Amino acid sequence: MKKILDMISTLKKDNKTIIEYINSFKQIPKTYELFQNNPDFEKLKDDKKNIDE
Amino acid sequence: MSLLDDLKNRSYQKKGKAFINSLTGKNETEVKQMYLDNKDMQSNEIVLSHLFFNYTFLICMLPLEFQKTMINSNLSMFNYGSPEAKKSLVSDWLKDNKFFMNSKNLNLDTEEYESYICMYFNQPNDVAKLFMDDLYKVIEILSSHDMKRTEDIINSIKDELTERQWDFILKVNPIFIKYANQDIQNKYSDSEEYSKYISGEAREKYIKNQLEKVSSDISLMKDMPIDIQKEFIISSPYMINYIDEDLLTELLKYDIELLKYVNISSFKNTEVIYNVLENVVNNDINEIINVFVDKCLLNAKGKLFRYDKNSNNISYQTTKRLVRIIQNLSIDNIISLINIDVNYAVTYVVPLYNENIDRSGKESIALEANSRCLNLFKAYYGEQIYAKYYKIINKIYNEYISNIEKYDWAKDYDSIMDLFKVIFNKNIVLKNSPEKLSVFVGISLFYKGKENNNTQSASIKLLNELLSNAYNKKISLENEMYDIMSLEIFDNRLSFINQDLLTDISKYNYINMSTLLYIVKNEEYRSLFVDYYSILSKIGGENKETLLTAIENFTYYKDILKDIKDKELSNDECNNLIRLLVSSGNYLNVKTKDELSAYDINLLKRLLSDWTNNNDEVIRKNLICNYLFNKPYNEKGDTLWLELSTVKNYCDICDIDVINDLNILTDAELKLLNVIKLLFSVNDSELLIAFLDSIVNSKIEINIVSVMNLFNKLKKYKIDIINNQIVSLDDIENLYESSTDAVTKEDMEGVTIYKFNNQDFKVLSSFSNDGVHYDFKYISEITKNCYGYNKLVKTGSVRLSSFENDTIIKFNKDRKTNNKMKPDFIITKKITPDIITLCKNNNLSVIDIVEGII
Numbered sequence: 043m044k045k046i047l048d049m050i051s052t053l054k055k056d057n058k059t060i061i062e063y064i065n066s067f068k069q070i071p072k073t074y075e076l077f078q079n080n081p082d083f084e085k086l087k088d089d090k091k092n093i094d095e
Numbered sequence: 096m097s098l099l100d101d102l103k104n105r106s107y108q109k110k111g112k113a114f115i116n117s118l119t120g121k122n123e124t125e126v127k128q129m130y131l132d133n134k135d136m137q138s139n140e141i142v143l144s145h146l147f148f149n150y151t152f153l154i155c156m157l158p159l160e161f162q163k164t165m166i167n168s169n170l171s172m173f174n175y176g177s178p179e180a181k182k183s184l185v186s187d188w189l190k191d192n193k194f195f196m197n198s199k200n201l202n203l204d205t206e207e208y209e210s211y212i213c214m215y216f217n218q219p220n221d222v223a224k225l226f227m228d229d230l231y232k233v234i235e236i237l238s239s240h241d242m243k244r245t246e247d248i249i250n251s252i253k254d255e256l257t258e259r260q261w262d263f264i265l266k267v268n269p270i271f272i273k274y275a276n277q278d279i280q281n282k283y284s285d286s287e288e289y290s291k292y293i294s295g296e297a298r299e300k301y302i303k304n305q306l307e308k309v310s311s312d313i314s315l316m317k318d319m320p321i322d323i324q325k326e327f328i329i330s331s332p333y334m335i336n337y338i339d340e341d342l343l344t345e346l347l348k349y350d351i352e353l354l355k356y357v358n359i360s361s362f363k364n365t366e367v368i369y370n371v372l373e374n375v376v377n378n379d380i381n382e383i384i385n386v387f388v389d390k391c392l393l394n395a396k397g398k399l400f401r402y403d404k405n406s407n408n409i410s411y412q413t414t415k416r417l418v419r420i421i422q423n424l425s426i427d428n429i430i431s432l433i434n435i436d437v438n439y440a441v442t443y444v445v446p447l448y449n450e451n452i453d454r455s456g457k458e459s460i461a462l463e464a465n466s467r468c469l470n471l472f473k474a475y476y477g478e479q480i481y482a483k484y485y486k487i488i489n490k491i492y493n494e495y496i497s498n499i500e501k502y503d504w505a506k507d508y509d510s511i512m513d514l515f516k517v518i519f520n521k522n523i524v525l526k527n528s529p530e531k532l533s534v535f536v537g538i539s540l541f542y543k544g545k546e547n548n549n550t551q552s553a554s555i556k557l558l559n560e561l562l563s564n565a566y567n568k569k570i571s572l573e574n575e576m577y578d579i580m581s582l583e584i585f586d587n588r589l590s591f592i593n594q595d596l597l598t599d600i601s602k603y604n605y606i607n608m609s610t611l612l613y614i615v616k617n618e619e620y621r622s623l624f625v626d627y628y629s630i631l632s633k634i635g636g637e638n639k640e641t642l643l644t645a646i647e648n649f650t651y652y653k654d655i656l657k658d659i660k661d662k663e664l665s666n667d668e669c670n671n672l673i674r675l676l677v678s679s680g681n682y683l684n685v686k687t688k689d690e691l692s693a694y695d696i697n698l699l700k701r702l703l704s705d706w707t708n709n710n711d712e713v714i715r716k717n718l719i720c721n722y723l724f725n726k727p728y729n730e731k732g733d734t735l736w737l738e739l740s741t742v743k744n745y746c747d748i749c750d751i752d753v754i755n756d757l758n759i760l761t762d763a764e765l766k767l768l769n770v771i772k773l774l775f776s777v778n779d780s781e782l783l784i785a786f787l788d789s790i791v792n793s794k795i796e797i798n799i800v801s802v803m804n805l806f807n808k809l810k811k812y813k814i815d816i817i818n819n820q821i822v823s824l825d826d827i828e829n830l831y832e833s834s835t836d837a838v839t840k841e842d843m844e845g846v847t848i849y850k851f852n853n854q855d856f857k858v859l860s861s862f863s864n865d866g867v868h869y870d871f872k873y874i875s876e877i878t879k880n881c882y883g884y885n886k887l888v889k890t891g892s893v894r895l896s897s898f899e900n901d902t903i904i905k906f907n908k909d910r911k912t913n914n915k916m917k918p919d920f921i922i923t924k925k926i927t928p929d930i931i932t933l934c935k936n937n938n939l940s941v942i943d944i945v946e947g948i949i
Contacts, residue, residue, distance in 0.1 A: 043626055049669050050633045053800035057763045060801055063723070064763065066789035067770045072782055077773050085751055085769055 111141035123152055124455065124496070127462040130156060131469065131489055134482065151175045152459065156466035159183065170200045179426060179470075185211045192224045212236045213377050219248040223255040231263045238268060241374055242321050243349040250274045258282075265289070270320055273298075302326055310708055317342050321349045331708055332356040332682055333717065336731045344370045351375075351382075354390050355651055355680035358731060368392060368409055369416055376423045380431045383424070387609070388435055389650045393417065394609035395438035397580020397601065399445060399504040399512055403865075411603070413505070418447050422467075426474050433475065433519055435616065436609035438581060440475075440519035444468035445504050445512050446495075457499050465492035468515070475519065483529040487536050488518065494540045509577035511543060516582050517558075522565035523582070535561060539576065551575060581608045588615040591625050593637055600639055607646045614649055623656040624649055630676055634800055635807055644679070651681035658687045671695050674799045677725050698722065699791070706787075712778040716742075719783050720775075723790075724802050728775065730897045740895040745809050746772050747902035748871065748895065753819045759812045764805045813895065814887050817871055817904070822856040823885035824919055824940055830854075844931050847940040858942075859884040860922055862903050868896075869904040874922065874944055880930070882918035883942060890915055 067073060068086075077083035114136050118126050130153060136142045137158060146153050147165050154162060155177035162180035166172050173181065188194040198208065212233055215222050225233055238245040249256075249264060253274045256264070261279050264271050269289045272280060283289035291301040305323045309316045310331070316324055316338060324346055328335050335343065335356045344367050346353055351371065362368055372393055375386045387393040392409075399413045407414050421429070421442040432439040446464035448457050468488055473481040491514055495502050504510040514536055517523055524532065535557040542550035555575050562570040566585040576582070580601040583589075589597060589611070600606050614620045628645045635641040655675070664672065671694040675685055683701060685691055702722045706715060717732025720742045729743045751769050754760055760768065774786060790797075809816065827849055831838045839850045855875045861882040862868035869884070870877075887893060891907035906916055920940040923930055934941055 043629070045664065046630060046669050046672060047633050049666070050630070050673060050800055053670075053673070053798050054634075054804050056798055056801055057761065058801075059795060059798035060763045060767045060805070062790065062793055062795040063802075064766050064770055066786055066793060067774065069789050070782065070785040072779075072785060073773075076777065076779070076782065080773065080776075082751060082769055082773055082776075086766060 107139065108141060110135070111139045111145075114139070114142055115145050118150075122455075124458045124462060126150055127153060127156065127459070127466075128489075128493070131462070131465055132486070134485060147172070155180070155463060159470070163187075170197060173201045177467075178423070182211075182214065182425065186214055186218065189214060189218050189221045192221070195229050209236050209240070210377070213240055216241065216244050216248065216377060217379055219251050220255075222248055223252040223260075226260065227263060230260055231266060234264050234267045234271075241348050242345075244378070246271065246274070270322065306330060313337060321345060325350055325353065328353055328356065331705065333705065333709075333714060333732065336361070337714075340365060340367050343367050347371045348374050351386055351390060354392075356682070358727075361730060365407075369407075369420075372417075372420050376420055380428050383428055384431065384435070384613070387432065388613045389610065391607045391610050391647055393420065394607045395432070395436045395442060397438060397603075397606075397608065398508075399441060399510050400508045401505045404505075413442065415447060415505070418442055418445060422447060426471060429471065430475055432609075435613045436581070437516055437520045437583060439609070440471065441512055441515045443471060444515055454499060458496050461492060461496050461499065465489060468492070472518070476521075476524065480524065484518070484524070484532070487529070487533050491515075491518075491536065491540070494543075509543070509575075511540060513577055514539060517561065517576065520565065520582055522586075523561050526564045527561050531557070531561065578602070580606075581612075583608075583612055586612070586615070588621060591628070592642065596637060596639065596642065600642065603639075606639075607643060610646045610649075611642075614646070619657070620649070620653060623653055623660065626660070627652060627656055627676060630673065634673070634677060634803060640810075648679050648681075651679075652676060654686040655681070655691060659691065662688060664688070665692075667695075668692055670796065670798075674698075674725075674797070677799060677803065678721075695797070702787075706784065710780070712780060715780050715783060716775060719787060722787075723797070724771075724806065725799050726803075726806060740806075740810060740813075741897065742771065742775065744895040744897065744902045745806065746775055748813065748816055748820075749809065750816075750820055753816060754809075757812060757815055757819060759808050759815075760805065764808070767802075767805060768809075814889055814893055817859065818886045820857050821859045821871065821884075821886070825885070827942075843926070843941075844935060846931050846934040848926065848943050849940065850943045858922065859887060859904075861918070862898070866916065867905055867907065868898075869906055869916070871902070871904060874942070877922055877944065878924075880921065880923045882939075883920040883922045884916060885919045888915045 114129075114133060118129065121129065130136065130146070143157055143161050144165075146157060147161075151172065152175070154166075154172060154175040157165075159177070159180050162176050163184050166176050166180065166184060173184075176184070185194060188197055194211065198211070203211070213236070215233055215237060222230070222233060234245065234249075237248065249271050253276070256275075258279065261275055265275075265283070269283075270292050272283055272289050273292045273294060275283075280289075280293050284293060290297050292298065302323060305319055306327055309319060309323075309327050313334065316327060319327075324342070328346065333356070335346070335353060336358045338346075340362070343357070343362070347357070347367065348371060359368075371386065375383055396411070396413045401412060401414075403412065406412050407416070409417060421439065424432070424443070429439060429443050433443075444464055444467060446457070446461040448460045452460075465488070469481075469485055472484065472488060476484070491511055495511060501507070502511060504512045517532070517535070535554065538550055538554045538557060542554050555572060558576050559570050559572055562572070562582065562585055566587060568585070568587070570585055572579065580603070584597045584601050601608070614624045624645070627649060628642070631641050631645050635644075652675070655672075659672065668688065668691055671691050675681065675691065675694055683690075683694065683697055685694055690697075699722075702718055705718050709715065709718075713729060713731065716728035720726055720728040721732055724742060727741050729741050732741070745768075749768060749772070751765065751772070754768065755765060774782065827838060831840050831849070837852055837854050839852070841848045841850075851874075855873050857872060858874055858877075860870045860872070860877060861884075862870040864882070869887070870881070887904065887906065894905045896903050896905045918937070918939060920942055921930055921934060922942045922944060924944055926941060926943060930941065933939070
């Protein structure tokens with residue numbers, strides 16, 4: 043039990059999956075085309091570079 | 096006979112005759128009360144025989160065995176018997192194969208007749224005694240009520256059945272041939288109608304074909320045999336929420352285990368659950384506990400009061416239909432339930448009548464309830480304790496009858512029927528004196544309805560003493576009994592749960608307290624549940640939602656929790672365990688450590704297979720949201736009782752700028768929320784599968800806890816998120832002061848009217864004027880008159896819910912009091928004199944959306 047509870051504490055702080063989800067979204071070629079005029083997408087602007095690459 | 100016996104006999108006869116004489120001239124209510132108050136007469140044969148023949152209305156209150164004996168010799172009196180006596184008598188007739196002969200003299204209606212036939216479910220061996228048309232009729236009725244159990248019966252008696260009996264059984268439904276021996280199967284194997292049900296290659300081919308057909312067209316499902324329907328749901332569980340209610344009812348009656356796939360909150364107000372419950376009432380107690388308690392379908396309520404008389408929602412309403420279901424249980428079965436949760440007793444002993452019957456009719460029914468309560472009490476505690484308490488019980492009913500209109504349990508928030516929570520609590524009764532209990536009941540009855548603080552405080556003091564003795568600890572409640580939904584929250588076996596949380600949760604009526612008590616009263620379950628609850632609490636915090644989720648889902652995880660108890664788990668297994676336990680229903684039925692090791696891979700395989708088998712955009716959104724975020728996209732993908740907010744709800748209420756300003760998410764979390772909003776704003780499966788493909792190709796180890804943490808933060812701050820987006824009257828006034836072009840202001844009979852030019856903004860408005868449902872949308876989207884509010888107050892419970900395709904807000908859903916949402920303005924398209932009067936009387940302003948809004 044202790045191992046599981048400790049692991050949960052670690053998992054809570056670990057953003058790796060969240061960053062991977064964001065990167066996965068950016069790597070979809072269709073994403074840019076679909077949302078380029080959406081103001082919400084503009085809020086991810088800093089990362090647009092990655093998509094273009 | 097000795098002289099002493101002779102004297103005793105004479106005295107017995109004399110007392111009996113005197114009692115009989117004393118009944119002369121008394122009305123029905125008085126006769127019933129006199130009978131219930133004279134315990135000695137309840138075993139006096141002379142009195143009982145006299146009552147049986149002269150007071151037919153009293154037959155249902157006479158001792159069970161006496162009723163049975165007398166009715167058996169006088170079948171015309173059958174309908175006057177108590178339900179318990181009639182059922183017991185019929186059970187005997189089924190054993191002796193006399194039911195069909197006797198039933199001809201009973202003048203039964205179809206419903207009652209079939210309910211007696213259904214008693215064969217509990218007496219399967221007696222089915223084998225039937226022949227020809229009787230057998231056909233029984234199997235036909237049984238299979239129409241519960242196909243699965245009919246199959247179980249046939250399976251259990253298959254070796255006793257003759258070839259001739261099989262002919263009649265198969266005439267009802269060829270599906271039963273799968274239970275017949277080889278000779279019978281050979282006899283029918285040439286016919287295609289039968290061969291598809293015989294195990295082997297033909298059967299497998301048949302199932303495969305049928306599943307393919309239904310996958311391509313769900314509407315074909317309703318014409319398929321029930322076992323094929325079940326196979327289909329097992330292969331595509333999420334589809335259970337897309338079939339019609341009749342089909343769902345039949346499927347759940349066929350196999351209640353399919354319930355775990357159902358979005359139960361969508362059906363709490365429908366016939367589906369009632370039908371399942373009504374179907375199970377005559378089953379054996381294990382099945383009743385499985386459905387009522389283990390599956391949480393009919394937990395005892397903490398209050399009888401109807402919060403919403405128009406609602407049939409079974410999660411927090413004690414509807415009359417639910418009461419009838421409970422009252423149809425046998426005494427043995429209700430006792431088993433009371434041992435789990437005392438509150439079941441309260442529902443069993445209330446008088447059940449329609450509003451439109453006259454006072455004497457209500458009195459009569461209340462006295463029958465009084466008798467039912469006494470019988471239950473005697474069976475529960477035994478004769479000795481019964482003798483000390485029966486007058487206390489009669490006192491409660493007498494008080495109820497004296498105030499029958501005012502004390503109606505469905506309307507009276509503090510019903511005196513709540514006193515039975517104390518009377519049937521074994522800890523209280525066995526660890527306190529009858530005198531103390533009698534004083535408590537007396538004071539509670541006296542204080543009821545009177546604003547006398549002295550008697551109220553005396554009642555609370557006595558309750559504390561009763562409870563402290565009952566649970567061997569100091570209990571200092573400040574509230575009276577009526578405010579404590581379950582007195583069993585003081586049970587020391589619940590000590591692992593925060594006491595404040597338990598007390599708070601016991602203020603609600605809808606909670607699954609019976610299920611929680613069932614778990615903690617079983618030592619093994621309790622130990623597993625403690626582990627399970629601590630894992631969920633660590634992830635979601637120790638709060639009501641975590642506790643309720645744990646209670647609802649424990650049944651599906653107890654096997655795996657048991658298997659891994661005290662075993663060393665690898666990091667991957669720990670991660671899989673966490674991912675499994677936070678999901679609901681244990682779809683992949685993981686029961687062992689080995690199965691746990693492969694959980695992540697099997698989950699992905701399952702997602703891909705479900706994805707391939709379905710091309711509906713919303714179903715696919717649900718599949719992917721559940722996989723990635725452990726959250727459904729919309730309510731169709733949700734399987735929990737408690738309406739947890741969906742991904743769509745959060746997309747609807749979350750404005751990225753507002754969340755950013757509130758500073759509640761990390762930068763990465765905010766970006767992910769933005770990604771989610773974009774990803775699900777379009778119906779594009781190609782995009783979703785590309786996203787999934789990208790994730791799978793990255794071979795990332797999914798950390799469901801961190802994603803859930805994001806949604807937990809949104810849940811925690813949802814009131815702030817909403818309040819920071821809505822416009823209040825102060826905001827409008829500020830706008831008016833800074834720009835009269837944007838907003839105009841006028842006075843109409845002392846009421847302030849605001850009108851806008853080219854302005855659109857979000858407001859919090861009433862959705863259905865019931866004090867519970869609120870809307871949150873742009874003013875240009877409002878189509879009808881409604882109240883507006885400056886803010887959502889933080890003192891009440893707030894849940895996001897779905898109505899049609901919109902997200903609405905439920906506020907303080909289950910509280911009787913403490914609703915502090917007061918309107919600040921009215922939003923209208925047309926100002927009328929009535930609106931102006933309403934505003935004047937309630938000090939409200941008006942937002943006029945007739946013109947100018949774009």
